[in-house]
Amino acid sequence: MTLTIVLVCAAALLALAPVAVMLARSPAATRIVYAASLIVSAISLAAALTHLLGSAAPVGITLPVGLPWLGAHLRIDALSAFFLVVVDLGAFSASLFALGYGEHETAPERVLPFYPAFLAGMTLVVLADDAFTFLLSWEFMSLTSWALVMSHHRVPENVRAGYIYLLMASFGTLALLLAFGLLAGSEGLYTFAQMRAAHPSAALDALVLILALIGAGSKAGLVPLHVWLPLAHPAAPSHVSALMSGVMTKVAVYGFVRIVFDLAGSPAWWWSVVVLALAGATTVMGVLYALMQHDLKRLLAYHTVENIGIIFIGLGLALAFATHGLTFAAALAFTAALLHVFNHSLFKSLLFFGAGAVLTATGERDMEHLGGLIHRMPKTAFVFLIGCAAISALPPLNGFVSEWLTFQAILLSPQLPSWALKLLAPAVGALLALSAALAAACFVKAYGVTFLGRPRTPAAATAMETDGFSLAAMLLLAGLCLLVGILPGLFINALAPVSAMLVGGRMPAQTGAEWLALVPIAESRSSYDGLLVFLFMVLSGTLAALAIHRLASDRLRRAPAWDCGYPDASPATQYTATSFAQPIRRVFGTVVFRASEHGEMPPPGDARPARLVVQIHDPIWDTLYAPIASAIGIAADRLNRLQFLTIRQFLTLVFCTLVILLLVLAIWS
Amino acid sequence: MTLDLAVQGVQMMLVLLVAPLLTGFVRKMKARLQRRQGPPLIQPYRDLARLMHKDAVLAENASWLFRVIPYLIFAATWVAASLVPTFRTGLLFSWSADLIAIIALLGSARFFLALAGLDVGTSFGGIGSSREVMIASLAEPAMIMIVFTLALIAGSTQLSTMAEYMASSAVGLRVSLALGLVALIMVAIAENGRIPVDNPATHLELTMVHEAMVLEYSGRHLALIELSSSLKLVVYVSIIACLFAPWGIAPANDGLLSLAIGIPAYVAKLAGGGFLLAVFETSIAKMRVFRVPEFLGAALMLGLLATLLRFVSGSF
Numbered sequence: 001m002t003l004t005i006v007l008v009c010a011a012a013l014l015a016l017a018p019v020a021v022m023l024a025r026s027p028a029a030t031r032i033v034y035a036a037s038l039i040v041s042a043i044s045l046a047a048a049l050t051h052l053l054g055s056a057a058p059v060g061i062t063l064p065v066g067l068p069w070l071g072a073h074l075r076i077d078a079l080s081a082f083f084l085v086v087v088d089l090g091a092f093s094a095s096l097f098a099l100g101y102g103e104h105e106t107a108p109e110r111v112l113p114f115y116p117a118f119l120a121g122m123t124l125v126v127l128a129d130d131a132f133t134f135l136l137s138w139e140f141m142s143l144t145s146w147a148l149v150m151s152h153h154r155v156p157e158n159v160r161a162g163y164i165y166l167l168m169a170s171f172g173t174l175a176l177l178l179a180f181g182l183l184a185g186s187e188g189l190y191t192f193a194q195m196r197a198a199h200p201s202a203a204l205d206a207l208v209l210i211l212a213l214i215g216a217g218s219k220a221g222l223v224p225l226h227v228w229l230p231l232a233h234p235a236a237p238s239h240v241s242a243l244m245s246g247v248m249t250k251v252a253v254y255g256f257v258r259i260v261f262d263l264a265g266s267p268a269w270w271w272s273v274v275v276l277a278l279a280g281a282t283t284v285m286g287v288l289y290a291l292m293q294h295d296l297k298r299l300l301a302y303h304t305v306e307n308i309g310i311i312f313i314g315l316g317l318a319l320a321f322a323t324h325g326l327t328f329a330a331a332l333a334f335t336a337a338l339l340h341v342f343n344h345s346l347f348k349s350l351l352f353f354g355a356g357a358v359l360t361a362t363g364e365r366d367m368e369h370l371g372g373l374i375h376r377m378p379k380t381a382f383v384f385l386i387g388c389a390a391i392s393a394l395p396p397l398n399g400f401v402s403e404w405l406t407f408q409a410i411l412l413s414p415q416l417p418s419w420a421l422k423l424l425a426p427a428v429g430a431l432l433a434l435s436a437a438l439a440a441a442c443f444v445k446a447y448g449v450t451f452l453g454r455p456r457t458p459a460a461a462t463a464m465e466t467d468g469f470s471l472a473a474m475l476l477l478a479g480l481c482l483l484v485g486i487l488p489g490l491f492i493n494a495l496a497p498v499s500a501m502l503v504g505g506r507m508p509a510q511t512g513a514e515w516l517a518l519v520p521i522a523e524s525r526s527s528y529d530g531l532l533v534f535l536f537m538v539l540s541g542t543l544a545a546l547a548i549h550r551l552a553s554d555r556l557r558r559a560p561a562w563d564c565g566y567p568d569a570s571p572a573t574q575y576t577a578t579s580f581a582q583p584i585r586r587v588f589g590t591v592v593f594r595a596s597e598h599g600e601m602p603p604p605g606d607a608r609p610a611r612l613v614v615q616i617h618d619p620i621w622d623t624l625y626a627p628i629a630s631a632i633g634i635a636a637d638r639l640n641r642l643q644f645l646t647i648r649q650f651l652t653l654v655f656c657t658l659v660i661l662l663l664v665l666a667i668w669s
Numbered sequence: 670m671t672l673d674l675a676v677q678g679v680q681m682m683l684v685l686l687v688a689p690l691l692t693g694f695v696r697k698m699k700a701r702l703q704r705r706q707g708p709p710l711i712q713p714y715r716d717l718a719r720l721m722h723k724d725a726v727l728a729e730n731a732s733w734l735f736r737v738i739p740y741l742i743f744a745a746t747w748v749a750a751s752l753v754p755t756f757r758t759g760l761l762f763s764w765s766a767d768l769i770a771i772i773a774l775l776g777s778a779r780f781f782l783a784l785a786g787l788d789v790g791t792s793f794g795g796i797g798s799s800r801e802v803m804i805a806s807l808a809e810p811a812m813i814m815i816v817f818t819l820a821l822i823a824g825s826t827q828l829s830t831m832a833e834y835m836a837s838s839a840v841g842l843r844v845s846l847a848l849g850l851v852a853l854i855m856v857a858i859a860e861n862g863r864i865p866v867d868n869p870a871t872h873l874e875l876t877m878v879h880e881a882m883v884l885e886y887s888g889r890h891l892a893l894i895e896l897s898s899s900l901k902l903v904v905y906v907s908i909i910a911c912l913f914a915p916w917g918i919a920p921a922n923d924g925l926l927s928l929a930i931g932i933p934a935y936v937a938k939l940a941g942g943g944f945l946l947a948v949f950e951t952s953i954a955k956m957r958v959f960r961v962p963e964f965l966g967a968a969l970m971l972g973l974l975a976t977l978l979r980f981v982s983g984s985f
Contacts (some may be wrong), residue, residue, distance in 0.1 A: 575795025
């Protein structure tokens with residue numbers, strides 16, 4: 001029943017795409033398409049939730065479409081239901097946001113048809129139960145999102161982003177195709193059920209892991225395969241950026257979990273070493289890149305890279321524990337990862353919506369041209385602050401809960417017998433702690449420079465508060481961030497069937513303790529109660545305010561800023577995003593990015609102003625991608641000569657090829 | 670239950686009342702060590718009372734957030750201070766936040782304080798905020814590493830359980846504990862903005878961090894921020910005391926008699942901590958800002974080393 005409803009919803013979204021093409025020129029098109037997407041995703045969300053909270057028993061169906069005689073296999077189990085909830089919740093909030101935001105779109109005919117198709121693509125990926133359907137939906141998802149990235153195709157930056165995205169997406173799909181090819185084996189097992197039952201050799205399994213890491217990791221944004229992400233995510237319209245960052249990367253995580261935890265035979269212990277090392281590097285590199293940005297949306301995109309790293313740390317730990325038979329610890333780490341998947345989809349969508357609201361209000365993505373928006377857009381500023389606090393892992397919000405659970409899982413890792421993991425686990429813990437602190441620094445910068453201070457441009461000074469639909473979507477997500485933060489037990493319980501299915505164990509039920517406290521292992525060992533911490537903070541803050549206002553003074557005066565007696569009227573004297581990050585750039589950036597700054601002083605008599613130039617090198621682009629790109633360029637130049645051969649030379653070439661092929665055939669048999 | 674509730678209440682009031690006293694004590698000790706008379710011990714209380722009764726003067730473009738932040742910071746710090754075992758373990762609500770959560774609560778306070786520094790849009794506020802987050806970006810991971818070390822020794826991240834374990838004879842002398850203690854002291858100095866990382870007594874100096882962020886605050890808002898930073902000092906001294914000097918701390922289920930030992934012992938530990946801090950601050954010069962990352966990097970490495978030792982073998 002659930003599966004039918006969800007599939008009908010996906011079909012409705014697919015059908016909406018051509019309708020949007022027909023409607024696109026009409027002024028009501030935006031409303032109709034987004035309202036329809038909103039309703040459909042709400043229904044699908046309800047169905048997925050009932051499945052996850054209800055029986056969560058797997059249900060499958062074979063549709064007579066796709067490959068002839070084989071059909072398309074679709075199935076919903078606990079894992080798909082959970083990721084479907086993430087997809088549909090993201091789709092629901094993005095559609096709600098877009099009801100307001102979409103009105104400002106300059107070229108709606110380039111967005112509207114692809115939007116529902118993109119949603120349908122993501123839904124079908126998590127439902128697919130055979131390799132063909134999976135890859136088809138995956139490519140469909142990639143292509144529709146590529147089209148959305150290219151919706152403002154006249155901006156040269158977007159064209160480059162789209163090109164790199166398309167290349168990386170094809171490369172990722174190629175890796176996944178090969179992974180499924182290996183899983184299918186020589187018999188050509190094609191449904192997931194057959195792959196699960198087959199037991200390929202350990203070497204093949206290892207290859208599958210590597211390919212899955214490349215395929216799903218490039219979509220999710222694992223370093224060093226992340227390069228397309230911070231280019232492509234910000235280029236799309238903001239509600240699509242939210243979907244790509246908040247949801248599509250989670251679909252990639254789903255792909256990884258499905259292949260590695262479910263389909264691949266028996267994981268070896270060293271797999272977790274690979275995953276953890278990549279995840280740790282991803283976490284810190286993501287946040288360091290983010291700190292160097294001053295484009296608000298690109299900063300958020302780099303934070304997605306960081307959070308994907310945190311999720312993969314949880315998954316890597318789960319793999320490590322599971323391969324050593326520590327089921328309970330594996331369940332803890334796995335639940336932490338899944339909870340972070342959910343949390344990140346909430347606050348990243350919220351933050352991208354906020355960035356979108358700022359973009360419509362001011363026309364600016366560059367933080368250096370913003371400032372003081374808290375006065376002009378107080379409601380957006382409030383919800384954006386909640387998003388910033390949540391992603392910075394501050395209690396009592398949701399980001400803290402999942403990071404806390406990950407820390408608890410790391411604290412269980414001395415039980416692991418292998419030495420590599422014993423040394424790696426604390427190092428990963430240190431990287432996680434470092435990235436959490438750096439993320440807080442980065443969001444102080446993002447919020448402080450964008451919303452606080454004085455407006456740096458007239459556009460920022462005259463910004464207007466965003467519309468009701470956008471605010472409703474952001475409020476919904478902010479409310480959910482708080483709810484998961486103060487009542488994490490409810491959400492963790494809902495994840496139990498997923499971890500039971502994939503790592504063979506579950507965390508103890510979390511609603512039994514007093515005040516709904518979170519007790520992962522035992523109360524004497526560790527516990528955290530977001531509800532109480534929240535209540536205590538509200539109570540003591542209110543108490544202090546009341547007491548001081550009653551007993552002491554509640555008078556308030558306004559005066560010019562003090563600034564040690566030398567306030568400067570020019571808003572240019574404020575700290576900017578670049579200057580705010582200067583100390584951190586100097587501490588970390590000189591090593592990682594070879595960051596340097598030098599003053600450009602014009603010669604005497606020249607009226608140009610002196611400038612301070614900051615140079616940053618992207619180590620991954622420079623060492624990995626630039627050589628590949630130049631090698632391809634050189635090879636293409638060399639091969640270019642083949643175009644200008646005479647007909648005799650061409651015939652000789654063809655003849656030689658034929659001879660060689662025949663020779664190969666002869667020797668082979 | 671009633672006793673537990675009363676103890677929890679006493680703890681909340683005790684930390685709040687003793688916080689300015691500790692600050693005053695450190696100042697007095699520093700003054701005496703510098704052969705000055707120094708202000709009386711109760712001067713911080715007088716300052717707070719006077720500040721609270723004054724008008725709050727806000728910069729013209731200060732936002733609503735600027736007015737809310739002092740209460741937020743105070744609430745987060747007070748909650749953290751109420752959950753650290755001071756004179757008795759097993760407080761009624763101590764299970765609601767373990768040591769990681771307490772550190773994160775202090776992190777929330779810092780997050781909002783750094784935002785307050787940026788709110789008015791002055792260059793001093795910005796310099797303070799940007800330096801504060803730079804310091805925090807190393808101090809917080811170092812602290813988490815210390816928590817890891819201690820948690821692995823005590824088998825718990827719950828401060829009450831950790832304190833009880835540290836008080837028992839099972840703990841013994843360990844290399845990782847010594848490394849952890851050194852790192853913890855370094856982090857505590859940085860987190861509280863003491864010399865050599867920051868100077869709580871300066872104004873109008875380009876090396877300042879904390880004072881630069883709160884430059885635009887006045888009246889009751891400034892009073893709350895000052896009180897919060899005193900509370901934060903109490904939190905760190907209490908954490909060090911309950912983990913590394915757990916003597917005299919009353920066990921969870923004991924009656925009133927052990928409290929009679931616990932409270933004086935706690936006050937004595939605070940005084941000892943304050944005295945050592947004053948001696949340390951007097952005997953050392955302030956560092957340049959960009960020496961701080963090296964200082965904290967050393968703390969982080971010590972913490973990581975201690976954790977690695979624990980991971981490698983249970984006997985270190």
